[in-house]
Amino acid sequence: MRKFLLAALAMLAAATGVSATEVVVYSARNEQLIKPLFDAYTRETGVKVKFITDKEGPLMARLKAEGRNTPADVFLTVDAGNLWQASEEGLLRPVNSKVLGANIPAHLRDPDNEWFGLSVRARTLVYNTNRVKPGELTSYEDLAKPQWKGRLCLRTSKKVYNQSLVAMMIWEYGEEKSENMVKGWVKNLAADPFPDDTKAMEAVAAGLCDVTVVNTYYFGRLMEKKPALPLAIFWPNQQLKAANAGVHVNVSGAGVTKYAKHPADAVRLLEWLSSDKAQNLYADVNMEYPANAKVKPDPKVAAWGSFKPNLINVAEAGKLQAKAVMLMDRAGYK
């Protein structure tokens, strides 16, 4: 009923407000995660947001094919690897915005300001509370050690989240050491890699293995459905003294397209998405962390405890993604 009212309100607003302006968004983030935000934005500003969803690869191919005449003003996607690629392909333009500069920390945006992280996703460890003492766990790297033989479950290497994680390792340790580590992971696997984070966690809960690596919001969603599962979050790499210590984080984010027809409106949309009000909504819809440091995470999310994130610029993950994929192939990580 409430949805119905909101829809009616939106239609009314669209009918009465003289919405001369509109912004067109190509989004690789799902409809149910972005539509509530765009609706809120339209209610507040009268600016209509037209959007289409698809996977990031096809959307980038579409942007490239349309070239100068693309109707898209904003490209919105998950993972810095994809954002970096869009910028590399020349699909985005630099944005000079004090608001975005103030709201989004430097390591969560493109050094050339072509894209900005809008929510933070932490990739961390989840373990079986019946079979692992928290003291046993330390870091991503340690999961390659013999003590975890037959106790590790992983999602497939085809997912960009794992590619970014390994890319960051390459950045920290170089290719050779990273490859040995990934080989160690593969040796420790209790089962072939799983198609998604949830399946991997379910295998941990079922006792097939003891620990896995997932994005926290998948953990949140699973526990909401099945609170009795013997699973808990562990924040790795907190003890290391090195400058690059910390939990691997990535972003979902957006940039203004190179040939945007409404560039000023596009920037205003991004600025609004980085503001307190939108950040609460943006991250809470999906149990992610706000990118804007001044905004507190949702209480559900905050209950998992605080952690020190890895502060390397997430753009590095994009640069090294292809290397990471080839490395994982060589290491036999399917």
Added chain:
Amino acid sequence: MSEGIPVAPVAGASLAGLRTGPWLVVLPIALITAIPVLVVLSALADPDQEIWNHLWQFVLPELLGNTFWLVLGVGLGVTLLGVSLAWLTAACHYPGRRFFSWALLLPMALPAYVTAFVWLGLFDFSGPLATWLRDEFGIMRPPPIRSRGGVILVMTLALYPYVYLTARAAFQGQGRRLMEAAQSLGLSRFQAFWRVALPMARPGIMAGLLLAIMETLADFGTVSVFNYNTFTTAIYKAWFSLFSLPAASQLASILIFFVFVVALLEYQLRANRSYAASTRASATPSRIRLKGWHAALATAWSSLVFGLAFALPVWQIVDWASGIWARDLDERYLEFAWHSLLLAGLGALLVGALALTLGYAQRLHPTSAMRITARLSTLGYALPGAVLAVGIFIPVAWLDNQFIDTFGLDGQVLGGTLAVVLLAYCARFLAVSFGPVESGLGRISRSVDEAAQSLGVVGAKRLWRIHLPMLRVSVLTAAALTFVDIMKELPITLMTRPFGWDTLAVRVFEMTSEGEWERAALPAAAIALVGLLPVMFLIRNTEHANH
């Protein structure tokens, strides 16, 4: 078809001597598929040596083996299931036959990757079966569903309806007299099936089998759920993870070449023998009455396949959907369903008409040039959907840019219109319609044409008055297949749909891409429901056609 139309002169010596009339119709149809395929392959001009070397060394060996076993396994599986069930429901009488004759088609309405996910949910380590085995018997590792055998099993269950439908149309077309004739010549019923009915149905069976194989090669969803590496996953990896479109198209070109050779071989094998029935299919099929354990076995076999391929997944989907429908089902679903129906309906009509045109032109002019052109027109089905979608989108955007620049237009002309979506469906699904139409035309004896000719019934009139009525089951089969395929289609719809134009399949994508399988169940169930009603109607119709 246009035999009466004056032939326009065509430049180029290679076409000299050919009758250009049909080519004026066939070439544009062939171009619809050829252009996207060529666009994808054009990236070959810019090879990416480093990535190609890597793929060659670390990726290709595994995926060649995997793809080979998958095609072999699924091919054998769908033939076994499809032919046996088609024969039982078309030619025999046993308890439940009436129900199974249409119910065995139902799995077709479920997107294969939905079935895959359900199976994985039920039989993987964390599923109810494994949990039960673990709790009751301490079996920690039951035979893994995520294995080569598991993928083959699930794909077979999802794809056998292609063979079932085309084989059934073929068996029905034969009528009963054929078997009676064979038996009167001293063959046992079993021998008559093997030596007469089955060979006669081969074009139909092959048409369905070829579709199932092309679908297997192009599949991305199912193999991803099982994390089973094939050509498709490698193409996606080269493109989306290694950011190399050239490497992706190198892989795609191997795939296309392979499929083309298979399709030509199949046609060549078939072209050497004629399977046309000498008379119009008998209108009174008296079915073989199975008795005793034969009947029990037939019912059990049909029930088993129906249960595993449809009842089980649907039970799980309904279970999921029942938990969330109150929260998720809103008036938008009417719009999703309407969009899906409209696209599938228009698509099936258009694709069916093109397939009929192509098939007819090939019948009138059975030259090898025509045959190869027809085969080329069906290659789109073997390309992974997202790859084909890009191949279509690039020329559309290029055309749009020409329009915009030339005429100073404000926005796109073609892009974002339903015309592009439908055009793209033609490129992808021509194979789906062409197979049944071609095999149906093949069953019409040449003597029918000659008789018609002698009576002065030629050209479009002959198609309309003589062939179409005889082709009814084949054309309906073609349309039904295409309709259900479009209902489930995703990558092309995603890429080319107008803003805000969401379908049920798009809704499934939105939910599953975030791993929300329970919420994806609702649109998946709607696809099955909305997609099946017309198909069930068609099947009943074809049943009555032979009564």
